[in-house]
Amino acid sequence: MTGPRYTPLIDTLPSTVPFVGPETQERRMGHPFAARLGANENGFGPSPRAIAAMAAAAGEAWKYGDPENYELKAALAARHGCRPENIVVGEGIDGLLGYLCRLVIAPGDAVVTSEGGYPTFNFHVSGFGGVLHKVPYAGDAEDPEALLALAAQIVPKLIYIANPDNPMGSHHPGATIAAMVPRVPEGSLLIVDEAYVELAPEGTEAPIDADDPRVIRMRTFSKAHGLAGARVGYAIGAAPLIAAFDKIRNHFGMSRIGQAGALAALTDTTWLAYMRRLIGASRDRIGAIARENGLVPLPSATNFVAIDCGRDGAFARAVLAELTSAGIFVRMPGVAPLDRCIRVSCGPEAEVEAFAAALPGALSRARAAQ
Amino acid sequence: MTGPRYTPLIDTLPSTVPFVGPETQERRMGHPFAARLGANENGFGPSPRAIAAMAAAAGEAWKYGDPENYELKAALAARHGCRPENIVVGEGIDGLLGYLCRLVIAPGDAVVTSEGGYPTFNFHVSGFGGVLHKVPYAGDAEDPEALLALAAQIVPKLIYIANPDNPMGSHHPGATIAAMVPRVPEGSLLIVDEAYVELAPEGTEAPIDADDPRVIRMRTFSKAHGLAGARVGYAIGAAPLIAAFDKIRNHFGMSRIGQAGALAALTDTTWLAYMRRLIGASRDRIGAIARENGLVPLPSATNFVAIDCGRDGAFARAVLAELTSAGIFVRMPGVAPLDRCIRVSCGPEAEVEAFAAALPGALSRARAAQ
Structure with a gap:
């Protein structure tokens, strides 16, 4: 009773998954995120x-x-x-x-x-x-x-x-x-x-x-x-x-x-145009939040902003972990040197402001830990 | 500019598809089916x-x-x-x-x-x-x-x-x-x-x-x-x-x-029980329609009835074609000896009665063509 014989290729593949979903993190934490800004979803919603x-x-x-x-x-x-x-x-x-x-x-x-x-x-x-x-x-x-x-x-x-x-x-x-x-x-x-x-x-x-x-x-x-x-x-x-x-x-x-x-x-091309404007505004606001905290937002042609946290990957990962603990779902690039950044998706004002409120504390805790 | 190199396996695969959808047939016919009873969908609908x-x-x-x-x-x-x-x-x-x-x-x-x-x-x-x-x-x-x-x-x-x-x-x-x-x-x-x-x-x-x-x-x-x-x-x-x-x-x-x-x-277990009864009744009605036309419905433990048309695959295919022309979407088994049957999904009364109305003519035209 050994079960099926996998292909030789399958036997070599790892069991890792490309992305952990925010729901998985929420179950681990025991409460929902206050801001869902990690998966480059469009929180302004569909038409x-x-x-x-x-x-x-x-x-x-x-x-x-x-x-x-x-x-x-x-x-x-x-x-x-x-x-x-x-x-x-x-x-x-x-x-x-x-x-x-x-x-x-x-x-x-x-x-x-x-x-x-x-x-x-x-x-x-x-x-x-x-x-x-x-x-x-x-x-x-x-x-x-x-x-x-x-x-x-x-x-x-x-x-x-x-x-x-x-x-x-x-x-x-x-x-x-x-x-x-x-x-x-x-x-x-x-x-x-x-x-x-x-x-x-x-x-x-x-x-x-x-x-x-x-x-x-x-x-x-x-x-x-x-x-x-x-x-x-x-x-x-x-x-x-x-x-x-x-x-x-x-x-x-x-x-x-x-x-x-x-x-x-x-x-619904009118809605799409509306989205472009809302997302553009949200992009600018995320950039401003980054700058207010002494960080550098990278120019973005998307519905997210990569924010250069100014140090190495370990520091950005610490900032990310602090944000997560504070109920803010964001993600970050996986490899150096890109991983000096965190990646924040555009979204509704309340969620972006929740990020703004959480960022200073996350940064200071991450700095204190280094 | 020859395009991508497919794998050796892909090069050997045919371009056939397992099933043609009813929408494809409707586009060919230029009008919708009166009865959608071919894909073993549940026309009574979800809970x-x-x-x-x-x-x-x-x-x-x-x-x-x-x-x-x-x-x-x-x-x-x-x-x-x-x-x-x-x-x-x-x-x-x-x-x-x-x-x-x-x-x-x-x-x-x-x-x-x-x-x-x-x-x-x-x-x-x-x-x-x-x-x-x-x-x-x-x-x-x-x-x-x-x-x-x-x-x-x-x-x-x-x-x-x-x-x-x-x-x-x-x-x-x-x-x-x-x-x-x-x-x-x-x-x-x-x-x-x-x-x-x-x-x-x-x-x-x-x-x-x-x-x-x-x-x-x-x-x-x-x-x-x-x-x-x-x-x-x-x-x-x-x-x-x-x-x-x-x-x-x-x-x-x-x-x-x-x-x-x-x-x-x-x-919604109540709805599921309701579906079992509706589908059971529909199964019985499809069986009765078959028998009224001198055909043999096979016993069914599903939401469809295979109806033995009493001759070979060519005849059943002719019956199917006539039903299709009459606006009734049904399917049939692909290989002998199963292909002596047509397969009719259970569904709402109006659609099953549309099948009942179309079947006698389909049978007589199929018989006349043999």
Whole structure:
């Protein structure tokens, strides 16, 4: 009675998870957070139109969602000026990154990303036996030149860049990202993770032909659209690549309620513009709070602000722990030198002010402990 | 510019999909179905308590779902008399079957199932390079003895049985399934897919120790609970196997709204009892309609009825096509000899009566065409 025989690959994988959820921390603490500003969720909430559509869809939840995501793909194609055949909808960008890794990564295959880049991408790469090759950030930004230089050497299956970046909030002009594409080695695929791009300055969206076979762009309803809990992401790419997802994806994996919410959110451009303004204001306020405490907020093209705590990772981790103890959920980059920062998501005024109230004490306790 | 290099396995996979959704057929026809009785959805709908919980959760959809599914697992553990460590929650049974195949199936690994068994399981097995070995049904039921005999020969990674069965609706006593477990070969894992078990006669649920490492049971909120579109399934198994899912699953893949709906549905035992009675009545009515038309309804322990059309697969396919043309969405088994049947899901009276009204004409046109 020894149970199943796992694959050799599975036996080598660790049991770690990419992120611990705030609910887990709340259960450990025995009380809820006063401010939920750690997961780059959009606490201003989804469009009322999306809420109404999801509430209406709840009564229809006995129906499976349309496995083709037809209406949502049609609306997204219209939005992006491409064909529905260029779009695959999935269970968040996380789900789509998993599917993409499964399509191209066999054990030993090389992947290029940044040291400190999105951990869940790394989780999926490793989960299929891929080998991560990392380049450092250039300052606080992912480094297209370094990524391309390493890619030219090792011709990886995948090259990953997020623009804007998470966890630092920096961004490159979309033209810089588009200029990477002709330099992608033959047989490599560039992933451009644009999870936060709706919140970035005009011109950050990479002007890339949807049918270009060298690149796939990832988008989500989790950030600007405030629908993280509905689990709707999508990818834009060449039709043959998009069709390949059908070989393996969970065809009935999408929530019908999520489909309805995303479709409604997409039509509410007024709400999206409102979100951009609220988030911009919140970004500025978080920056001001940082400066009032003698810290340096990094420029952000996202719905979060990385705050340089001015010392090393150990100090930032101490500040984070103090904030957590004070009921403030924030996160921080995992590796040096990025880990001199804490990362604070934009959110409603009451939660941001709870952070403001907790920060001075957290800093002084962290300093006293050093 | 040739695009990405897929894995050797992916290159071998076909682009077929397990099921075409009714929405796809509706778009082809240019009008909606009058009766949606093909996907074994529960048209009586979810508990009002679940609908209210999902509608309430819609406004909170900006939060990611709890990646640990803590509350839902706790409630399920209480329901099943096991520990939360024995339960993994996923994006429907389909999603969990995919994860399970990924855990154990490497290219070339053997899997035992029934000829005509659940196609989506086969999709996932093939999707990881597994080799399907199939035994025939015994009459209209999956055959535990044949499955075990073949398993003893080839010692597969996985052995799949659904109880009650889909697509025929037959069932074995739970004791028969439990008696399979000691005969599972060392190194094999028995999957017991109990998607429909809440709708089956008392005693169909297999009395299996959750910590037995030789078996994993699959359950869903899609059928009796009427939450197919919310995408919540779960598996019950030994803690080390359940923990292995954490190595690979999409930790933030669950919809927060679905989590809320499932938790509320689980508490509404009165609604579940009501569903059992409505579905039982609908089952009887579908059987009567079949007999009124000179056809033979098979006994069903599920929310659907397989109707033996009395001739071969070509005839049943013709009947199905005629029903589809008449606006009635039903499905049928894919392989002989099961494919002498059409499969009609239970549902609201108006839809079942639309089927009743359409069936005589469909039969006569199908007969005329032969």
